[in-house]
Amino acid sequence: MFDYVAAFVVGGVICFIGQMLMDVGKLSPTHTLSTLVVGGALLDGFHLYDRLIDFAGAGATVPITSFGHSLVHGAMSEGDRYGFFGIGMGVFEVTSVGISSTILFSFLVAIFFKPKG
Amino acid sequence: MERRGKQTWHFHNPVYIQGAGTAVGPEEAKGPLGDRFDVCYDNLYAGEDNWELAERRLMKDAVETALKQAEKKSEEIDYFFAGDLLNQIVTSNYYAREIDVPYFGLFSACATVMEGLALASLLVDTKAAQLVLTAVSSHNATAERQFRYPTEFGGQRPDSSTFTVTGAGAIVIGTKQTGIKITDATIGKVKDFGIKQPFDMGSAMAPAAADTIVTHLNETKRDQSYYDVIVTGDLSRVGSGILRKLVQEKGITLERYEDCGVMIYHQEQPVFAGGSGAACPAVVTFGHLLKEMKSGRIKRMLVVATGALLSPLMIQQKESIPCIAHAVSFEREE
Numbered sequence: 001m002f003d004y005v006a007a008f009v010v011g012g013v014i015c016f017i018g019q020m021l022m023d024v025g026k027l028s029p030t031h032t033l034s035t036l037v038v039g040g041a042l043l044d045g046f047h048l049y050d051r052l053i054d055f056a057g058a059g060a061t062v063p064i065t066s067f068g069h070s071l072v073h074g075a076m077s078e079g080d081r082y083g084f085f086g087i088g089m090g091v092f093e094v095t096s097v098g099i100s101s102t103i104l105f106s107f108l109v110a111i112f113f114k115p116k117g
Numbered sequence: 118m119e120r121r122g123k124q125t126w127h128f129h130n131p132v133y134i135q136g137a138g139t140a141v142g143p144e145e146a147k148g149p150l151g152d153r154f155d156v157c158y159d160n161l162y163a164g165e166d167n168w169e170l171a172e173r174r175l176m177k178d179a180v181e182t183a184l185k186q187a188e189k190k191s192e193e194i195d196y197f198f199a200g201d202l203l204n205q206i207v208t209s210n211y212y213a214r215e216i217d218v219p220y221f222g223l224f225s226a227c228a229t230v231m232e233g234l235a236l237a238s239l240l241v242d243t244k245a246a247q248l249v250l251t252a253v254s255s256h257n258a259t260a261e262r263q264f265r266y267p268t269e270f271g272g273q274r275p276d277s278s279t280f281t282v283t284g285a286g287a288i289v290i291g292t293k294q295t296g297i298k299i300t301d302a303t304i305g306k307v308k309d310f311g312i313k314q315p316f317d318m319g320s321a322m323a324p325a326a327a328d329t330i331v332t333h334l335n336e337t338k339r340d341q342s343y344y345d346v347i348v349t350g351d352l353s354r355v356g357s358g359i360l361r362k363l364v365q366e367k368g369i370t371l372e373r374y375e376d377c378g379v380m381i382y383h384q385e386q387p388v389f390a391g392g393s394g395a396a397c398p399a400v401v402t403f404g405h406l407l408k409e410m411k412s413g414r415i416k417r418m419l420v421v422a423t424g425a426l427l428s429p430l431m432i433q434q435k436e437s438i439p440c441i442a443h444a445v446s447f448e449r450e451e
Contacts, residue, residue, distance in 0.1 A: 022273060026314070029272045115269045117161040117168075117258045 007059030010052065014063040033064055040068030070094040118242045122336030124329075125303045126235070128242040132299045134447075135189065135248065135289040138182025139404035140175040141396075142257065142283030148382045153404040154284070155182040161258055161283060172201065172208045172256035175285035175396075177215070180252050183287040183403075187248075191216045194289070195246035198237050200229035201254045202281075202395050203263060208254050218250065227351050228305070228424030229253045230286060230399040231443040235302035237290055238445070247291055254285035255394030264427055265315055278316035279353045279393035282381060286399025296450050297410050303333040303444040307426070311437045315427055319356025319378075319390055322423040322440040326352060327363035329421055329442040334369070341369060344446070345415045348406065350398030350422035351378035353391035377401035398422040410449045419446045 014036070021032045043049040049069040052060040060066060071091050078090025092099065119127045139154045146157035156178040158164070163171040176199070184191060197216065199209035200223035213220040225232045230253045237249035258268060260281040266272040290299065308328055312321035326349050334341060341347060352360055357376045364371055377398045378391035402420050409415045421444040432438070 023275070029266070029270075115258075117268055 003057055006056045009059065010056030011059035011063055014060075014065055018063075036064045037068040037071075040065030041072045042068070044069040044072040067095060067098070070098075118239060121301075122332070124305070124332050125301055125336040126239060126242075127301050127337070128238055128299060130242045130244070131292055131294065132238045132241045132290055133293060133295040134297045134299070134407065135291045135293060135295060136183045136185070136187030137286070137288045137403035137407055138179040138184075138186060139286050139400040140178035140182070140284060141400055141404075142175075144257070144280070144386060144388065145282055145284055145381060145392075145400065148386065150381055150401065150405045153408060154400060155179070155404070161256070168256055168258040169203070169207065172203070172254050172259055172283075172285070173212055175256070175283070176201070176208055176212045176252055176254040176287070179254070179285040179287040180212070180216070180250065183250065183252075183289050187289040187291070189248060189289060191218055191250075194218045194248050194250045196221065196237070196240060196249045198223055198233035198249065198251045199253065200224050200233060200395065202226060202260045209252070212252075225441055225443065226424030226426050227255070227393060227395045227397060228422040228441050228443045229395050230402070231302070231350075231420060231422035231445045232304075234288065234290070234299065234445050235304060235443055238299045238302060241290055241292060248289060249291070250287065250289050252285060252287035253395040253399045255281055255283070255396040257281045257283045257394075260394055264429060274389055275316050276389055277314075277319065277355045278389045279318055279351060279378060279391055280382070280388035281394040282351075282378075282392045282397040282400065284394075284396035284400045286396060286403040288403055294450075297407065298448055298450060299445060300448050301333070301337060301444075301446040303329055303336065305329040305332075305442040305444070307439045307441050309437055309439040313432065313435065313437045315429075315432055315438070317355065318393060318425040318427065318438065319351075319353040320359055321356075321438045322425050322442065323352055323356045323359035323363055325440040325442040326356075326360050326421050326423045327367070329444050330360075330364060330419075331367045331369065333419065333421075333444045333446075341372065344373070344417050344419045346373045346375055346406075347371065347419045348398075348402070348421065349374075349376045350420075350424075350442075351391070351393035352376050352423055353378040353393060355390045356423075380405070407447070410447060413449065416449045416451075417446065419444055
């Protein structure tokens, strides 16, 4: 039960920050998204995001901040293995599933549906 | 034509409305003025393959209805004034390609309709033309994509944002007596109070509307009671309140005042602060207000079309939104 509460609260807080960036900070949706991704990446740089995932599970993995975390994660692990060029190789290692499925599903949706307005 | 003050033209020679036509999309047809429009579509595509073509179809429907009401053919029209919101005013340019009439393409965003009508009236008054057609259009999906976000993007909108009217309005003016004439036009100046938010165009446009209304009343030496109603184009619920305050600072308390953006939708429709777009003042004026004049419920009115001269590129470069308002007065002959 505690897992659910933790996921709800942490996920909710991340979304709340995003909404505040848009409503109060007057950021555009794209700026908001980028800010959250960079925020997740920074937190992972200090090894804090993994702790957040241990604590809140999906509450931390579902919001877009986890994308930043995955980018840094991939870069660090490949960097360990292959040195400087590994960073470039690793950036999309963990995130490639998410990116390619986004491209695939957008393509399928564009084929089968027509926007209504 | 007699020039009154610096910005107002008073037309001495007869400039009469020969015919008007409107075409709208689904949300407008569901609104309180739904039965006032000539052609209504229940779908944003209006039977076409894409939204740009749909917008062109709306303009064509509006023009054809206006010509039919005026009992004229397009060959009899001397000049065609048109404008819309899309880059390079493509709806107007491509429609002008179809009708083979000398053409002026205009852009004053949502104030285009009164800019066109003022210029058209000047041509008729000065006998440079006998019959002039003016048309404008806007489409929710084409405009939202160009000025804010594509609707498929699903971006959140604040309550101050307006909803672009899908529709087109057209009007034919000439010298033949018909009962409703155009008497004055006040050409607005560009005003910019530093608003940078494309989601709050009502607030951005209110200063331009206030300036044009006050200038019109001063230059014509009229009191606001001269008009049965003063109507603004698309200030919406947010901008209308600001306009009242700005005009009050000049010592005028607006009494009989309406806004087309508020009139066109029910409050419970999903349109945020109200309607906007070049078609908004056009379809409300040509579809609803002119019918009110014909039936005698309105005898004199001043329509102040307001335009936010918004460019997405300039917004990205942190520029604010310059705005303009043009006013045209209509009178019923007893």
